[in-house]
Amino acid sequence: MVKAIGIDSGTKSMDIFGFDDENGEVIVDTAVDRNEVTKNPRIIIDILRKVQEEHGKIDVIVGPSGYGIPLKPAREATDEEIALATFITRADVERRLKIVGLRELMVLMREAKDLNIYFTPGVIHLPTVPEWRKANRVDLGTSDKIFTVALSLVRHSEIEGVPYEKVNLIAVEIGFAYTSAMAVRNGEIVDGMAGTAGFTGYLGMGFMDSELAYALANVLDDFSKLKLFEGGAAYIAGIDPFKISPEEFVKIAKEDEKVAKGYNAMIEGIVKDVFALLPSVKPDAIYLSGRFSRIPEFFKDTKDAIEDSLSRFGVDIEVRKLESRAKAKEAAEGGAIIANGIAGGVYKEVVEVLKLRESSGKIFDWVQLKEREKLKAFERLEL
Numbered sequence: 001m002v003k004a005i006g007i008d009s010g011t012k013s014m015d016i017f018g019f020d021d022e023n024g025e026v027i028v029d030t031a032v033d034r035n036e037v038t039k040n041p042r043i044i045i046d047i048l049r050k051v052q053e054e055h056g057k058i059d060v061i062v063g064p065s066g067y068g069i070p071l072k073p074a075r076e077a078t079d080e081e082i083a084l085a086t087f088i089t090r091a092d093v094e095r096r097l098k099i100v101g102l103r104e105l106m107v108l109m110r111e112a113k114d115l116n117i118y119f120t121p122g123v124i125h126l127p128t129v130p131e132w133r134k135a136n137r138v139d140l141g142t143s144d145k146i147f148t149v150a151l152s153l154v155r156h157s158e159i160e161g162v163p164y165e166k167v168n169l170i171a172v173e174i175g176f177a178y179t180s181a182m183a184v185r186n187g188e189i190v191d192g193m194a195g196t197a198g199f200t201g202y203l204g205m206g207f208m209d210s211e212l213a214y215a216l217a218n219v220l221d222d223f224s225k226l227k228l229f230e231g232g233a234a235y236i237a238g239i240d241p242f243k244i245s246p247e248e249f250v251k252i253a254k255e256d257e258k259v260a261k262g263y264n265a266m267i268e269g270i271v272k273d274v275f276a277l278l279p280s281v282k283p284d285a286i287y288l289s290g291r292f293s294r295i296p297e298f299f300k301d302t303k304d305a306i307e308d309s310l311s312r313f314g315v316d317i318e319v320r321k322l323e324s325r326a327k328a329k330e331a332a333e334g335g336a337i338i339a340n341g342i343a344g345g346v347y348k349e350v351v352e353v354l355k356l357r358e359s360s361g362k363i364f365d366w367v368q369l370k371e372r373e374k375l376k377a378f379e380r381l382e383l
Contacts, residue, residue, distance in 0.1 A: 002059045002345030003027060005048065006335020008144045008328070009064030009102055010034065011177035011203070011229075012291070015328030016047060017336050018058065021345045027055045031328045038101030045108050048115055059343035061117045062335045063109045065143035066102055068122025070359040071342075074109045077119055079381035082106045084363050085119070085143075087378040091222050099225065104383060118342055120146065120335075121359035124366070128188035128355055133280075134366035140192040145180050147334030148173045149189055150350050152287045152322055154337055160284070163187075164353040170274055170283045171322070173331065174292040174302070176246070177203040177229055179266070181273040183281040187353035191280035196228050199269030199276075202249075202292065203241055205231030206269065233269075237262025246291060250298045267305050274306055289322035289330040 005018030005028060013031040020027055028051045037044060052058050066085035069077055086103040093100055109117045123141030124134055134140065152171040153164050160167075165187040172181045178201035180194035193199070198206045205228075217223055234241035237259040239249060253263035274286060286306060292298050303319040310317055324330040341351030351357065364375045 002340050002343045003055060003057070004336050004339035004343055004345060005051065005058055005061040006147060006332050006337070006339050007044070007062065007064050008147060008331035008335055009066070010144075010175060010291075010329060010331075011098070013329070014044060014064065015326070015332035016044070017326040017328050017332035018051060018061075019325075019336055019340075020055070021340055021347075026325065027051055029325075029327050029332075034098050034101070037105065038096065038098050041101050041105035041108055044105055045112055045115070048112075052115065057116075059116065059345070060339040061115055062120055062147075062339040062342070063117045064102055064105065065119040065122075066099070066106070067138065067363050068125050068143040068146075068359075069119040070121050070125050070361070071356045072119060074106070074117040074119050075113060077106070077110050080379040081119075082110070083379050083381040087363070088225055089222075090382055092225050093382050095224065095226070097225060100383075103381075107381075107383070118339070119143075120338060121356060122146070122363070123182065123189055123192045123194065124363060125359040125361055126189055126355060127358045127360070128190055129192070130190070131366065133191055136368050137197055137366060138363050139195045139197045141180055141182050141189070141194040144331045144335065145171075145173060145182055145192070145194060146189065146354065146356075147331040147338060148180075148289055148322070149182050149184060149334070150337045150341075150347075150354065151289075151324060151330055151334035153184065153187060153350055153353070154347065155287070155323060156285060164349055168281055168284050170277055170281065170286045172270060172273065172286065172288050172290075174270065174288060174290040174298075175201070176241075176291050177201055177232075178206065179270055179273060179290075181270075181277055183277040183283075185281040189354065191277055193273040193276050199272045200236075200265045201232045201269070202234055202246065202266060203229045203232045205235075233262040233266035235262070236265050246298075247295055250295050267302050270302055271305050271309050275309070283317055286317055286319045287322040288319060289324075291329070293321060 001022035178195035183191040341347040
């Protein structure tokens with residue numbers, strides 16, 4: 001009997017899901033507005049303690065880990081590891097971006113000795129990704145993107161009746177800020193097109209033209225991480241994404257030519273993310289998850305766009321909705337699956353096939369520039 005909880009740190013909300021593998025009982029399924037977490041990160045600790053008080057000792061909790069930390073108990077994480085997992089400038093610390101709330105929460109989790117919390121790796125820490133695919137990359141997929149893969153592995157195995165090590169798929173998460181896609185071959189994550197290093201998301205532009213980065217670095221007094229949350233589909237559409245909901249965006253895109261440009265850019269970006277991963281895996285299915293996948297019309301348009309594009313090359317791959325028991329986001333259930341596996345529960349083989357225990361390295365280890373040593377400045381934990 002294993003009780004496990006996973007926590008997905010999204011841009012709009014921090015989602016918490018947990019279950020008991022003895023009877024399948026859901027012990028927690030909730031979401032907390034990220035702005036509230038930024039104001040007071042301790043509210044997440046309070047929720048976890050309340051669940052433990054009501055349901056008994058939680059065997060493992062997988063906490064939010066930003067860009068990732070090689071798998072370990074939170075109590076063993078160093079200041080340097082937490083700093084790199086949430087790396088930002090001093091100016092952004094003072095702006096109190098949402099990632100500052102995440103950093104403070106990770107410190108609180110390290111201190112919470114009554115809770116058995118683990119931090120988990122990002123895709124770049126995995127030994128299953130060839131080193132040449134890590135070159136000059138930081139964001140191959142944050143730690144929570146591995147949660148999405150874990151749930152995709154389980155669902156595909158259940159649907160197709162195949163063991164995890166025989167699963168080949170692409171898992172796509174379409175979130176409020178970014179779109180990320182991960183390639184899974186024989187149960188292992190082997191590549192990623194993720195967030196700030198993928199195609200156009202809803203808020204974020206995805207990867208940035210190096211010439212634009214050069215231009216901005218020379219005209220801005222302070223290059224904030226906030227800039228990475230701009231320039232995406234909502235901005236192409238000319239709407240305020242904080243006043244118009246994703247559902248309204250989808251509806252308006254059918255009626256307004258300018259908004260349609262942003263909508264088309266976002267869906268085309270998802271198709272390009274998928275196609276960019278085809279050299280790394282021949283998928284048996286493509287799974288869509290995340291906030292936008294829950295909008296029926298958006299899901300249909302995306303499914304049709306991917307399947308139609310693949311069919312032009314004579315490829316027939318089904319695009320599926322990633323089903324989850326969670327009212328909270330799918331990644332939270334994936335995090336709980338990993339937590340269960342770490343504790344030796346029914347999903348221990350998921351942790352084994354993903355080789356999470358073999359994760360290693362630091363996020364800047366594969367930067368191929370002579371100035372790489374200067375990036376050690378981000379190893380200082382500033383609060």
